[in-house]
Amino acid sequence: MSNLLSLRGVHTHIGAYHILHGVDLVVPANQLTMLLGRNGAGKTTTLRTIMGLWHASQGSVTLDGQDITQKPTPEIAQSGVAYVPESMGIFSDLSVRENMLLAARGARKLDDIDTDRLEWIFGLFPAMKKFWLHPAGKLSGGQKQMLAVSRAIIEPRKLLLIDEPSKGLAPAIIQNMIEAFRQLKAANTTILLVEQNFNFARQLGDSVAVMDDGRVVHSGSMAELAADEALQARLLGLSLGAHQ
Structure with missing residues (x-):
């Protein structure tokens, strides 16, 4: 399976703050990859770095075989990337x-x-x-x-970057959003999605990366993470089973 997006050893500084500490992340083509982690782990900074809103101070970001690490945001958008921020x-x-x-x-x-x-x-x-x-x-x-x-x-679009689409939404609207993303997946849309709603993540994710303290500390199958409560507790401090 080919990867549409790859981050290798990405560090990002925002002013005096060192936010990303060598992020390694791959997003397989035509799949939905969940990016999970506690608040402040670096998930939003990762999306913004991919989009060129903040530039990596070290490492590389590759989209469809092309290095986009230092490209300006409009050029990244023109290459087929869309970003839905939390705001x-x-x-x-x-x-x-x-x-x-x-x-x-x-x-x-x-x-x-x-x-x-x-x-x-x-x-x-x-x-x-x-x-x-x-x-x-x-x-x-x-x-x-x-x-x-x-x-x-x-x-x-080649790639959708979406930051917490279910935040603050009523359960019925969340279910509507889940169904919409299922249709996007069926249309072979590649998506990297940050989410705090673990039931949402489990229903939609093909692959998953978990961040902590500016690094990816786990990557693999979403189904495997959803089935392993001990791993959930170790990585996230809670169980996905508690969010059914």
Whole structure:
């Protein structure tokens, strides 16, 4: 199995702070890789380093065989990477429609967007069609998260980087999000997803990497981690079984 993304010995400094301490991480193509770990372990910094928002001070980031370690964020985005931050990054004063049109880099007007793809997104997230002309800032938290993901997938991407998509969402909306990611997986979308909801992680993850103190301390099959409560307790301080 080929790896779409590889991080080798990545160190990241933010000002005087040394956040990542030699991260080694691979993301297999056409799979969903979960990035788990306690708060402050370095998960968000890893995503931001991949996206070029912060640059690695040492080590390498390789995407589809190309070194992107020091490339600027717009160039990384143009190479087919979309990033959904924990803050969601939507434009609150713009409508859902306008947010989607901005995200479709190849479209200057709505008619330029692939109609079949837009209808597919409406199938994943019906609220996007219902609130198409509404200001994004008026949406609920769950609807804003749906919009953030919809923006990321309005065009085909090589890689999706998604930071805690279920945070603060009601259980019914989380289940809707899980089903949407299942469909993305079925369409052979490569995803690296940071998540604190372990039931969410277990249902979706193919592979998993666990971070602690700025390093990847475990990598392997998500199913194997989900089945090994002793390993869960050692790596994460809790059991996935307690979050069913």
